[in-house]
Each structure stands twice: as C-alpha cells, then as structure tokens.
Amino acid sequence: MKMLFIGPVGSGKSTQAGLLSSFLNIPYITTGDILRKVSDEDTELGRRVREDIQSGVLVNDRVVAEIIEKRVSEDDCREGYVVDGYPRTLKQIEIFDPGFDKVFYLHIPDQEAVKRLLKRGRVDDKEEVIQKRLNVYYLLTQPLLAFYENMGNLIKIPATESIDRVQQQVREYLKGETTE
Ligand code: B4P
Numbered sequence: 425m426k427m428l429f430i431g432p433v434g435s436g437k438s439t440q441a442g443l444l445s446s447f448l449n450i451p452y453i454t455t456g457d458i459l460r461k462v463s464d465e466d467t468e469l470g471r472r473v474r475e476d477i478q479s480g481v482l483v484n485d486r487v488v489a490e491i492i493e494k495r496v497s498e499d500d501c502r503e504g505y506v507v508d509g510y511p512r513t514l515k516q517i518e519i520f521d522p523g524f525d526k527v528f529y530l531h532i533p534d535q536e537a538v539k540r541l542l543k544r545g546r547v548d549d550k551e552e553v554i555q556k557r558l559n560v561y562y563l564l565t566q567p568l569l570a571f572y573e574n575m576g577n578l579i580k581i582p583a584t585e586s587i588d589r590v591q592q593q594v595r596e597y598l599k600g601e602t603t604e
Contacts, residue, residue: 425450425504426496426522430568431530433557434537435583436590440530441508443591451500455509458491459483477548480556482512482564489519496522513564514571526601527572528594530583534558 427444429437438454445452463474469487476483492510495501507524511517537558541549548557572578581593 425525427504427506428510428522428524428527429506429508429530430527430565430572431583432532432534432537432561432565433554434541435530435532436540436587437508437530439587440528440583440590440594441506443587444594445506447591447595448504448506450503451505453492453495453501453505453507453510455488455492455507455512458495459488462491478553480548480553480560482560485513485515486519488512489516492522493520511568514567517568517571524572525577526598527578528597529569529572529578529580530590531580532583536584 427441429441429444431437438456441454442452459473459477463470463477473483473487482488488510492507496505496507504525507522510522538551538554541554542551548554569578579597581590581597583590585593
C-alpha cells in the first residue's frame with residue numbers, strides 16, 4: 425500500500441510516517457530529509473535548496489518531483505511505502521503522481537504547531553520562518569486536501585494528542601480497513 429501523511433508544518437507528519445513505516449516494515453520516504461541532504465552538497469543545486477529551506481519557501485516543484493519519482497521506482501518500494509512531504513503543491517502532482525491508496529491528514533491548530541517547532545529548534549524552526557512555512561502550507565499545500573477528498577482516500581486524524589495516541593488512531597484505521 426502507498427500511503428501519504430499530509431498536514432501543516434509541525435503536525436507530526438514525519439514522526440507518524442516514520443513510526444508507521446517501521447511498524448509495517450516498508451520504506452519511509454521523507455522529502456525534508458532528502459532535501460536537507462541535497463542542501464549539504466557543495467553544488468549549485470545544493471546552494472539553491474539550502475536557501476529555500478532556510479527561508480521557509482518550497483524547493484522547485486520539478487526538482488522535488490524528479491527526486492521522488494526516482495526514489496519510489498527503486499526495488500524496495502514494490503510492496504508499498506510511506507511518504508511524508510510529497511506532494512506539497514498541485515503542480516507537483518501534475519508532474520508526478522505516486523497514486524496514493526491512503527492519505528492521512530494530520531490537523532492541528534497553528535499555535536500548537538508553532539510551539540512544537542520552537543521546542544525542536546531546527547535551523548528553519550525560527551518564529552518568522554515557521555510563520556512563513558505555515559503561510560506557504562495554507563496557500564500551496566492545503567488545496568491538495570480537496571484533491572484527495574474528491575478521490576475518496578483522505579483520512580482525517582486529529583494530531584493534537586500524544587505521538588503514541590495519534591499513531592494508534594492511524595493503525596486502528598488501517599486495521600479496520602483490512603478486516604472489513
Ligand atoms: P519538512 O522537513 O517536511 O518539515 P516540516 O513540514 O516542518 O515537518 P516535519 O516532518 O519536520 O515535522 P513534524 O511535523 O513531524 O520540510 C522542510 C522544508 O523542506 C520545507 O520548508 C521546504 O522548504 C522543503 N520541502 C519539503 N518537502 C517539499 C516538497 N514536496 N516540495 C518543495 N519543498 C519541500 O514534527 C515537528 C515536531 O513536533 C517534532 O519535534 C516532533 O517531535 C514534534 N511532535 C510530533 N508529533 C507530536 C505530538 N503528537 N505531540 C507533541 N510533539 C509532537
């Protein structure tokens with residue numbers, strides 16, 4: 425099964441996607457980590473990606489789509505995978521659509537997300553950058569929710585509870601699906 429976690433920054437996408445992939449023993453693909461690795465490279469692309477991440481804007485759609493298309497075509501992804509962070513724009517899905525079976529939407533109020541990210545303290549977790557990332561989310565990523573809702577595979581999970589409780593809800597949903 426191909427699964428996606430989507431939601432605002434700080435909603436726990438990578439946390440939950442990582443836990444689910446370990447539980448199901450399928451690959452976990454996270455654009456944030458992949459792009460942070462690219463940003464460490466001493467190349468023109470690395471410099472551009474670094475600037476985008478640090479200022480809180482999205483990396484070029486085509487660059488990200490190509491990276492993901494290549495990654496999911498690898499052998500270990502044949503039985504399915506869990507993605508966090510792709511697609512983040514409608515344009516990305518026009519370029520490459522992985523065809524997700526299930527899309528978990530983690531919803532959370534902005535102030536709770538900001539609190540979590542300030543506590544984490546990554547290089548892009550500064551108050552003004554977080555606000556910009558949230559604005560980018562509402563403008564460019566939120567429209568994807570309607571896309572997946574229309575396809576009938578959007579599952580809404582409240583993400584304000586503890587990490588374990590959120591993961592439990594995701595697993596309960598999948599268990600219900602497989603026993604139906
Ligand atoms: P990401 O790395 O995806 O950053 P993020 O949206 O903040 O989410 P992250 O997954 O790290 O955090 P999470 O909510 O799990 O992206 C970084 C940058 O990369 C973007 O700004 C962009 O520039 C670029 N990028 C990524 N994908 C792209 C794409 N497709 N196209 C273009 N550009 C792209 O967790 C946050 C914190 O909350 C953690 O510290 C965690 O421990 C904590 N937490 C999680 N769940 C919790 C819970 N239930 N209770 C308490 N704390 C919790």
